[in-house]
Amino acid sequence: xxLGLRVSGLATFIIVWELAAxxxxxxxxxxxxxxxxxxxxxxxxxxxxxxxxxxVSLVELAVGFALSVIVGVVLGVAMGLNHDVEYALDxxxxxxxxxxxxxxxxxxxxxxxxxxxxxxTVAFLLTVVSIIVNTLAGVxxxxxxLIRAVRAFGGDQAAVIRKVILPASLPLIIAGLRIGLSxxxxxxxxxxxxxxxxxxxxxxxxxxxxxxxxxxFVPLITFVxxxxxxxxLVGLIxxxxxxxxxxxx
Amino acid sequence: xxxxxVIGTLAVAAFLVAWQLVGSHNIxxxxxxxxxxxxxxxxxxxxASGELAKNAAVxxxxxxxxxxxxxxxGIGVGVVLALxxxxxxxxxPVLIAIYTAPxxxxxxxxxxxxxxxxxxxxxxxxxxxxxxxxxxxxTGVAExxxxWLRAVRAFGATRLQVIAKAILPGxxxxxxxxLRLGLGRAIVGLIAAEMYVSLMGIGRLIQVYSxxxxxxxxxxxxxxxxxxxxxxxxxxxxxxxxxxTWRSDFE
Numbered sequence: 001x002x003l004g005l006r007v008s009g010l011a012t013f014i015i016v017w018e019l020a021a022x023x024x025x026x027x028x029x030x031x032x033x034x035x036x037x038x039x040x041x042x043x044x045x046x047x048x049x050x051x052x053x054x055x056v057s058l059v060e061l062a063v064g065f066a067l068s069v070i071v072g073v074v075l076g077v078a079m080g081l082n083h084d085v086e087y088a089l090d091x092x093x094x095x096x097x098x099x100x101x102x103x104x105x106x107x108x109x110x111x112x113x114x115x116x117x118x119x120x121t122v123a124f125l126l127t128v129v130s131i132i133v134n135t136l137a138g139v140x141x142x143x144x145x146l147i148r149a150v151r152a153f154g155g156d157q158a159a160v161i162r163k164v165i166l167p168a169s170l171p172l173i174i175a176g177l178r179i180g181l182s183x184x185x186x187x188x189x190x191x192x193x194x195x196x197x198x199x200x201x202x203x204x205x206x207x208x209x210x211x212x213x214x215x216x217f218v219p220l221i222t223f224v225x226x227x228x229x230x231x232x233l234v235g236l237i238x239x240x241x242x243x244x245x246x247x248x249x
Numbered sequence: 250x251x252x253x254x255v256i257g258t259l260a261v262a263a264f265l266v267a268w269q270l271v272g273s274h275n276i277x278x279x280x281x282x283x284x285x286x287x288x289x290x291x292x293x294x295x296x297a298s299g300e301l302a303k304n305a306a307v308x309x310x311x312x313x314x315x316x317x318x319x320x321x322x323g324i325g326v327g328v329v330l331a332l333x334x335x336x337x338x339x340x341x342p343v344l345i346a347i348y349t350a351p352x353x354x355x356x357x358x359x360x361x362x363x364x365x366x367x368x369x370x371x372x373x374x375x376x377x378x379x380x381x382x383x384x385x386x387x388t389g390v391a392e393x394x395x396x397w398l399r400a401v402r403a404f405g406a407t408r409l410q411v412i413a414k415a416i417l418p419g420x421x422x423x424x425x426x427x428l429r430l431g432l433g434r435a436i437v438g439l440i441a442a443e444m445y446v447s448l449m450g451i452g453r454l455i456q457v458y459s460x461x462x463x464x465x466x467x468x469x470x471x472x473x474x475x476x477x478x479x480x481x482x483x484x485x486x487x488x489x490x491x492x493x494t495w496r497s498d499f500e
Binding site: 002008009012013031056083089090091092093103105106107110147185186190194201204205208209211216217219220223227228229230 | 252257270282338340343356431455467
């Protein structure tokens, strides 16, 4: 029953949209229609452009996210272990967090050039803060007794980080990755819309300017699918992790 | 003063001094990075000419017209979907699909639909804020609903009373978190939409100065937006604390 309702919700939406465009309640040039979008999708796939754009966006997404994870976790752990580092970096982290970074894109383009590097930088700056903040919270939540125990048995700083801090703060780090990943996607879309000449975000602006609505929907729906798949994947990882934690207790 | 304040202030001061020196001595071309004193001067000029206030007023109006309805409808729809299971199952796939996509990806299509003027900005603000508020309300209500419903019902309350007296206060923390999340996204959506295409507004100004790569003006504008975001978040936080006390009184 539940699944039936879910499917019928989506199906109704698509059917009403298609009908409204065919019957003429809505202007199909403006709102497009599911069948037109499918045709536009086929056209973009056949011309080879679609997978080119998709590839560019996915690579930017992956590189931006990977960089953010590495830098974010390292900085977060450093801030968590050394209070002075935290105090010094804190104002900058919060400035980054509260600034709509895309507004800086004109400067980024001047500094870094048009395209890949700028897009990745926008995605990175958006993502890294949420990973830093969550990693820091995770490290601060670690039971100090555990750290002292490792030290007491002769463990060095590296052992403390590897054996205690990272495993213990993992749930919060993963939560940071989940928030971060959706921000990376936002960064890639914004970066491509304003400072690139490739990728799905760029393509949307091109078709948008030509009022080719069906073609605009192809990258847009792709972003919906990417967002959905990412959310499901991270949810799966979080679920696994919780199961693993439960077993360990 | 706490060690945190001292070290934080020192770090920011060191950054500003280094930036000032590097910029004003042209170690890195100052037209690319500007420098603090130059930014302050530019801010004064832009304020004096009325350019800043005029465009900020336009952006603020667009923001309010989109954000306030988003909060009202977001909470309303969130409560209904949390309490009425068939509706939730029916609408979930479409709503979740729109929610997981970055709202800013809708900008090009919204401009086609609503034009280059204010309406497309109001709509993007609405979409950006509506979904976080709605999803958070829904989750919050769903979490408190069951036990509260039974308890209040047992004392013979009507459905409306249950919602007003039990469910809304109980889910308030989640709703407020949604307001905060929506706030940030709405600001980004607004600025991005204005930058994409518009007639007036702070985002439009950024676009104007970007074609001339005027670092000082852009940094002023970014700081103004950040300040606005900071003020809004502080406002929501204060509201949260006020309502928090009210809630504990209520309990």
